[in-house]
Amino acid sequence: MEANEDLESNVGLHVQGQIPDLLPLSLALTAESQAQSQRESSDTEVASSATGAIASGLCLGSVQSSQDSPTKGIKRKSDFEENNDDDGNVCPICLSEWTNSGKHRLVSLRCGHLFGQNCIERWLQIGCAPGQKRCPQCNEKANSSHIRPIYARKLVVIDTTEIDRLREKLDEITTIKSRLQFELVHANLSRQHLEEQLNKLKQENKELKTSSLSDTNSLPSIPLSQNKRLHMMIRANEIICKEGGCRVLAFNEWLNLLVVSQCSTNRLFSGYGIRKINALDFRPTQFAFLHQKPIRDMTFQPHQNKLLLSVSLDRCAKLFDMTSNSVVQIYNADNPLWSCCWDEGNPYKFFAGSQNGKVLEYDTRRVGDLVGRAVEGGDTSPVVSLASFPPSPGRALSRGGFFACRLNSCWAYELQDDGYSSQLLPFQGPFFSLFYDKSTDHLLVSSRPSERFPSTRHMLHQMIQSNDSSNGQVCSPVDTFSGGNSQKLLSRPTLMSLQGGTMVAAHDESSRSVVVWDVASRLRLYKHQIQESVVDLCYFQVNTSQYLANLTEKNLQILEFK
Structure with a gap:
C-alpha cells in the first residue's frame, strides 16, 4: 500500500x-x-x-x-x-x-x-x-x-483553480507584508535617531537655562563704569561659500579690506583662495585663487601693506599682491604648513609652522631659499599658531623673536647672533591657539579640556620687564577665563581694546556662542548665540567704529560695538 x-x-x-x-x-x-x-x-x-x-x-x-x-x-x-x-x-x-x-x-x-x-x-x-x-x-x-x-x-x-488563486493571493499578501516590515524597521530607526536628537537638544536647552540663571553677567549690556555702557549689534551677516571650506580671517587697515579664506566655487579651478570683503559696507567682492589645498593661516605684511602671506596644506607659502591680484612669490616646504607670521624686527623675513613641529624661516630677498628651522623638545606635533614680537630694550626677550604654539607645548624664541635661543613657556596643554597683542604686550594662550582641567581655558599673560626676569620667566599671568567642557575645533580667540579696556573674545562650543570677557573686571560681558561653530575671530577698527568678525565654515557675521 x-x-x-x-x-x-x-x-x-x-x-x-x-x-x-x-x-x-x-x-x-x-x-x-x-x-x-x-x-x-x-x-x-x-x-x-x-x-x-x-x-x-x-x-x-x-x-x-x-x-x-x-x-x-x-x-x-x-x-x-x-x-x-x-x-x-x-x-x-x-x-x-x-x-x-x-x-x-x-x-x-x-x-x-x-x-x-x-x-x-x-x-x-x-x-x-x-x-x-x-x-x-x-x-x-x-x-x-x-x-x-x-x-x-x-x-x-x-479542480485546483481556487487553490491556485488563493495561493497567488497569499504570495501577494506575503510580498506586501515583507515591504511593510522593511518600512517599519526604517521608521523605527528614524524615530530612534530623532529621539536622540531631541534628548540632545533638551540637554543643551537645560544647560543654557542653568547658565543663564547662574550667571547674571550674560545680559546684553554691562556698565564698564558709572557713566559708560557698551552695546553689541549685528552689523552684517553674509554667506561666503555655500560649500563650506572657510577657515581664517585677515584685516588690512590701510586698504579697509577684510580677507576670508574659502574653497573655490569654480569647477574648472578646484582648490582654495581668498574672498575680499569691503570693510565699509561688508559686501563680498573679488575671489582670488591661491592654493590647491585648504589655507591654514594668512597675514598682511606690516610694512608693505599690499602683500598677503598665506600658507596651506599643499606645502606652499605664497605672497599675494592685493592691488594686482597676482601671486608674487612661492616658497615650497617638505610638509604641510599650518601657521605663519611676519618678523616684527625684519620686514623681509617671515616664519611658517609645519605639520611635523618645525618652524621654517624664509627671506623674501632670497627666492625659494630656506634660511633656518627650529624644532624643540622632541615635540613633533603641528605648529598651530605663530606670533612675532618686536625688540624692546626694557622688556624680557628684549632682542625680539617669535612665539610658537604646538599642540603639546608653547615656546618663546629670542633672536641671537647665531640664530635663536628657545625657552619653554609654563603653560599646561593641550593647546589650540596663541595670540599676541604687541600694543599691550599681552599673550593669550588657549588650551583644550584635560583630566586636570575639565574645561576650556584662555590664559592671559603679560610680558614682564627685563629687571623682573631674574628667575627666567618671560611673562606673568594676568587671569584665566574658563569656557565649556568641549573644544573639538582649532578655533582662534582674539584680544580686543574697547574704550580703554582689554577684552577676550572666544567661541564656546558647549553653549554655541561667542563669549566676551572684560579683563579689568574679570567678568563675562556678552554671550552671543550662534548656531554654527566659529573657526576664527578677528577684531578690527574702521574709522571710529569697532567690529568683531565671526567666521564659520560658510558664513561671516560682523558684530559692531556701540
Missing part, C-alpha cells in the same frame, strides 16, 4: 478506491482476452473509431458491453456516475475501460496522457510512421520506453 502511495505522488494523480482481489481480476482478464480477439478481427473499424476520436479531440463516453466487457463480474456504476466519471476511466484509443493489471492496464506517456497498455503499444508500433511516433492526444514525440504503468483503478481530476 505504501508503494502505491509513492507512485501516486510521483505521477501527480489523485487515486480513489481499492485495488480489487486477484480472483475477480483473473475472470476479468479472461473476458478481456476474448474481447481483444474480437477487436483484432475488426481492426479497420476500431482504427476508424480511434482516428475519429483523435481528430475531434473529444473524450467519448465509455462503451458498455454485457458480453465483451473486461470488467464482467464487477458491480456496474450508476448512470449518474458514468456521465460524470467516464472521462477518467476509458482509453481514448479503444474507448474501453482500462484496468490496473493485464494487457490493457492503465499506463501513461511522458507527456502525462493515459491509455491502455496494449492500445498505446500498438499505436506506436503500427499506427505511426517510422520516425514519426507521437502521442495520439497532444502529438508530442513518444516511443515505447516512455510508457509508464499507473497503479490505480479510478482517476479523479481535482
Whole structure:
C-alpha cells in the first residue's frame, strides 16, 4: 500500500478506491482476452473509431458491453456516475475501460496522457510512421520506453483553480507584508535617531537655562563704569561659500579690506583662495585663487601693506599682491604648513609652522631659499599658531623673536647672533591657539579640556620687564577665563581694546556662542548665540567704529560695538 502511495505522488494523480482481489481480476482478464480477439478481427473499424476520436479531440463516453466487457463480474456504476466519471476511466484509443493489471492496464506517456497498455503499444508500433511516433492526444514525440504503468483503478481530476488563486493571493499578501516590515524597521530607526536628537537638544536647552540663571553677567549690556555702557549689534551677516571650506580671517587697515579664506566655487579651478570683503559696507567682492589645498593661516605684511602671506596644506607659502591680484612669490616646504607670521624686527623675513613641529624661516630677498628651522623638545606635533614680537630694550626677550604654539607645548624664541635661543613657556596643554597683542604686550594662550582641567581655558599673560626676569620667566599671568567642557575645533580667540579696556573674545562650543570677557573686571560681558561653530575671530577698527568678525565654515557675521 505504501508503494502505491509513492507512485501516486510521483505521477501527480489523485487515486480513489481499492485495488480489487486477484480472483475477480483473473475472470476479468479472461473476458478481456476474448474481447481483444474480437477487436483484432475488426481492426479497420476500431482504427476508424480511434482516428475519429483523435481528430475531434473529444473524450467519448465509455462503451458498455454485457458480453465483451473486461470488467464482467464487477458491480456496474450508476448512470449518474458514468456521465460524470467516464472521462477518467476509458482509453481514448479503444474507448474501453482500462484496468490496473493485464494487457490493457492503465499506463501513461511522458507527456502525462493515459491509455491502455496494449492500445498505446500498438499505436506506436503500427499506427505511426517510422520516425514519426507521437502521442495520439497532444502529438508530442513518444516511443515505447516512455510508457509508464499507473497503479490505480479510478482517476479523479481535482479542480485546483481556487487553490491556485488563493495561493497567488497569499504570495501577494506575503510580498506586501515583507515591504511593510522593511518600512517599519526604517521608521523605527528614524524615530530612534530623532529621539536622540531631541534628548540632545533638551540637554543643551537645560544647560543654557542653568547658565543663564547662574550667571547674571550674560545680559546684553554691562556698565564698564558709572557713566559708560557698551552695546553689541549685528552689523552684517553674509554667506561666503555655500560649500563650506572657510577657515581664517585677515584685516588690512590701510586698504579697509577684510580677507576670508574659502574653497573655490569654480569647477574648472578646484582648490582654495581668498574672498575680499569691503570693510565699509561688508559686501563680498573679488575671489582670488591661491592654493590647491585648504589655507591654514594668512597675514598682511606690516610694512608693505599690499602683500598677503598665506600658507596651506599643499606645502606652499605664497605672497599675494592685493592691488594686482597676482601671486608674487612661492616658497615650497617638505610638509604641510599650518601657521605663519611676519618678523616684527625684519620686514623681509617671515616664519611658517609645519605639520611635523618645525618652524621654517624664509627671506623674501632670497627666492625659494630656506634660511633656518627650529624644532624643540622632541615635540613633533603641528605648529598651530605663530606670533612675532618686536625688540624692546626694557622688556624680557628684549632682542625680539617669535612665539610658537604646538599642540603639546608653547615656546618663546629670542633672536641671537647665531640664530635663536628657545625657552619653554609654563603653560599646561593641550593647546589650540596663541595670540599676541604687541600694543599691550599681552599673550593669550588657549588650551583644550584635560583630566586636570575639565574645561576650556584662555590664559592671559603679560610680558614682564627685563629687571623682573631674574628667575627666567618671560611673562606673568594676568587671569584665566574658563569656557565649556568641549573644544573639538582649532578655533582662534582674539584680544580686543574697547574704550580703554582689554577684552577676550572666544567661541564656546558647549553653549554655541561667542563669549566676551572684560579683563579689568574679570567678568563675562556678552554671550552671543550662534548656531554654527566659529573657526576664527578677528577684531578690527574702521574709522571710529569697532567690529568683531565671526567666521564659520560658510558664513561671516560682523558684530559692531556701540
